[in-house]
Amino acid sequence: MNQIEMNQLKQIDPASLAFDIDGVVADIMTLFIDIARIRFDIDHIGYNDVTRYNLEECLDIDPNIINMVIDDILTGNYAVSLKPVLGAGEVLTRINQQQSPVLFVTARPSQGSLLSWMEETLLLPAACAKIIATGSFEAKADELKQRDISVFVDDRLETCFDLAQAGITPILFKQPWNREKHPFMEVGSWQELESLIEFK
Ligand SMILES: [Mg+2]
Structure with a gap:
């Protein structure tokens, strides 16, 4: 500013x-990354890789998995903590x-x-x-x-x-x-x- x-x-x-x-x-994006890692074994995504609000446009992850992780977030279906x-x-x-x-x-x-x-x-x-x-x-x-x-x-x-x-x-x-x-x-x-x- x-x-x-x-x-x-x-x-x-x-x-x-x-x-x-x-x-x-x-810190929803750290939660996204944590769930993707723990549930789907995706460990190549870092916070700064999220360069678009629409995750499909910036992340090299199957869109179905992206949707499943988002669904987990919205339904509270995760064991890690939301920071x-x-x-x-x-x-x-x-x-x-x-x-x-x-x-x-x-x-x-x-x-x-x-x-x-x-x-x-x-x-x-x-x-x-x-x-x-x-x-x-x-x-x-x-x-x-x-x-x-x-x-x-x-x-x-x-x-x-x-x-x-x-x-x-x-x-x-x-x-x-x-x-x-x-x-x-x-x-x-x-x-x-x-x-x-x-x-x-
Ligand atoms: Mg927001």
Whole structure:
């Protein structure tokens, strides 16, 4: 992020801010790689090989296996742990002291066990998190507008374009799969995101 952009968005009110989960709060790609290795013996994929959001476009893995791993993730059918993105728990806990519950909007079809995962892993009590599962990327903007959210953190570049068009300011959470050129603000870590938030 350059300095002008930083200044423009220096003071985000936590009440106007919400978050995507996978790729922002939850380290979903490490989980994908772990499941592919353990269940399907695939050990040639590294985090930085995931250069596209659509995994079939960047990974040398049978698309059927990709779908099976994604299915395991969505149904919670795995024995390894889903890790948090570094720093997410600390910053969300700090936000929650000012704005509770913290709002999360995911394109997953259901929230499944994400609330208890947040409680156990991020130490964010279930009562302090509200998760909306839209089932589609396109539905995110409406959900956010209904709740007066004006700034949203997401790792999917296409979603950032959708949100911007709907009048919501996207902040792109930098990942190897969103390195195409774009006009949005981006953060490379939760620490960087924290520095943009107005804490009282
Ligand atoms: Mg995501």
